[in-house]
Amino acid sequence: MLEARNLSVRYGSLTILDNVSFAVGDKQWVMIVGPNGAGKSTVVNAVSRGAPYTGQILLDGKDIRKYKSTELARKIGVLAQDTPVGYSFSVEEVVGLGRYAYSGGMLSSKSSGDAEFVERALELTGLKELRRQSILTLSGGEKQRTFLAQVLAQDPELLILDEPTNHLDLVFQKQTFALIKNWIEETGRSVISVVHDLSLAKAYGTHALLMHRGRLVASGEIPDVLTRENLTSVYDMDVHDWMRKMLSQWEDGQSGNLPV
Secondary structure, X not given: OEEEEEEEEEEOOEEEXXXXXXXXXXXXXXXXXXXXXXXXXXXXXXXXXXXXXXXXXXXXXXXXXXXXXXXXXXOEEEEOOOOOOOOOOEHHHHHHHHHHHHOOOXXXXXXXXXXXXXXXXXXXXXXXXXOOOEHHXXXXXXXXHHHHHHHHHHOOOEEEEEOXXXXXXXXXXXXXHHHHXXXXXXXXXXXEEEOXXXXXHHHHXXXXXXXXXXXXXXXXXXXXXXXXXXXXXXXXXXXXHHHHHHHHOOOOOOOOOOOO
């Protein structure tokens, strides 16, 4: 589906992404992980044509630079960490904007198919009761769910999520990752996610890219990438041991005091 070859992003003399290559296949959920400043968000920005890059990115065998904007929007849906809001559209109207790539323009009439996609997206994200509410009145988590619904209504072949559970509480984190997993299984499509939480990456991802200082340390299936050795080299700590200590705090009889 998607292949990146020798992907690099530079701003002047500063190299943000250095010669990164990877591929995403059908029904894969690729988690991009690594410490702050590793270049995770830059990868998805380049893939979505939001950052200048050298190298090549192929989508269904075609260079993404050669896609028209509306054509690419039918292929790739993007959920950013934060989406600025300066308008008082209702939740339903914002979600409906996800169908714009399929319309003939702002003045064209909506089809019944558009309404079905919007309704399904509202249902999946638990927003049906908020459909008439202005987006300006929503909490951060509700706004994030609204924009997730918008990209689901877009019905892309590849979904790109930059910290998809940003602003979401634990309940909606679980629900969001579960619905994305179901979306992959039902549609046979693919997802690329930037995540900080390695537990979520391990629980839901099929594949991973482990980044460090703009370079790709490891790529492949989750068990082959998130190894003790790989994570220790990137995070400069024994991540496996730390995760076990964190888990032990929830076991019966534990005091909750972590050893340092």
